[in-house]
Amino acid sequence: MKLVRIGPKGAEKPAIATESGFADLSSVISDITPETLADLPSALKGVDLSSLPAIEPGRFGSPISRTGHFIAIGLNYADHAAESGMPIPAEPVVFSKAPSCLSGPDDDVVLPQGVEKADWEVELAVVIGREADHVSRADALDHVFGYMVCNDVSERAWQIEGTGQWIKGKSAPTFGPVGPWLVTADEVGNPQTLDMFLDVNGKRCQTGNTTTMIFAIDEIISYLSRHMVLMPGDIITTGTPPGVGMGMKPQTFLKEGDTMRLGIAGLGEQNQKVVRRKA
Structure with a gap:
């Protein structure tokens, strides 16, 4: 579905x-x-x-109305860790995005006042379908309802500079576009074979495949379930391949008027325009 x-x-x-x-x-x-x-x-x-009555496609909202916990996995592609100048992690790097950052796949990405290092990250997002508490890797995917495209929009100065608390750089309103579709797990099949891409202003910046993840989806879910209880509707966004602005030479960040187009095979595409929040 x-x-x-x-x-x-x-x-x-x-x-x-x-x-x-x-x-x-x-x-x-x-x-x-x-x-x-x-x-x-x-x-x-x-x-x-x-x-059932047909509904004309117009604006697509987030495929799930809200989430109790928006969990993210950092540095989950070896080549992205390298471009970020960080070592390959020995275990999943876990942080959160504020649930209030959730937005529709084609909604504007709004840069808060003072943001100058906003970045893009195409990611595969997992939606939990039933409670997961200390589950094994073998059983982990049984707890997945489905999958979505996610753009893990990030403000690098807020994330890394100063006290370096990642949640600050990941949580502004509109920094979590998901969708357009929530595709059920049975239709996706193996989530570790999905091509993904992201363009900025029509230029291809990211190209990847989920097969190159350091920690696979089943391992991530099992790992998280040993540290917290995952509940239906929780979203886990699972890391990005190389090609983010922070890794470019010179570094390149989003500015007002930029456009992003991104997608994952079988999960649809997103299109966003970057605007700046008015004072």
Whole structure:
């Protein structure tokens, strides 16, 4: 299944992709939320999608209305660690993005006042479908509901300079575009074979494949579940391949008017314009 939420911000309707477009799921579920994820497959069982009203594609919101925990894994591609001047980690590097940074795949990325080193990161995001507490690698993927594209937008000065607290550089509103689709795990199959890319102003900056992750999805979920309980609706964004602005020579960062286009095979594409927050 490819699940989406379509409509103006704050008034999105849940929908599902069909052969002819998108079907409105409002009569089946109130919204795609952490609470409705677990029951969604059974709620859709036996539903004739062709009988549901069509919904015209417009603005795509985040495919899940909110998340309780937006977890991120840093330096999870060896060549990205190298371009960042950091050693390959011996275990997953874990940090958080504020849940309030969640935004739609094509919404503007808004630079807060004072931001001068904003950067891009195309990533594969995992959405947890059922509680994971001390799960093994062998069972880890059974706890995945689906996958999304994520742009882990980062402000490098806030992330690394000064006291160097990553959450500060990762959490501004609109710094977490996800979607356009939440694709269920059964449709994705093996998440470790997915091509990914990101363009800035039409120039290819990032090209990668999830096969080159240092820590695979099952290992990440198992590792995290030994340190915290993962709950339905939690998002884990799993690291980026090389080609970020911080790694360029000279370093290149996002500025007002820039555009980004990014995608992952089978999960859709995002398109964002960079704007600056008004005082």
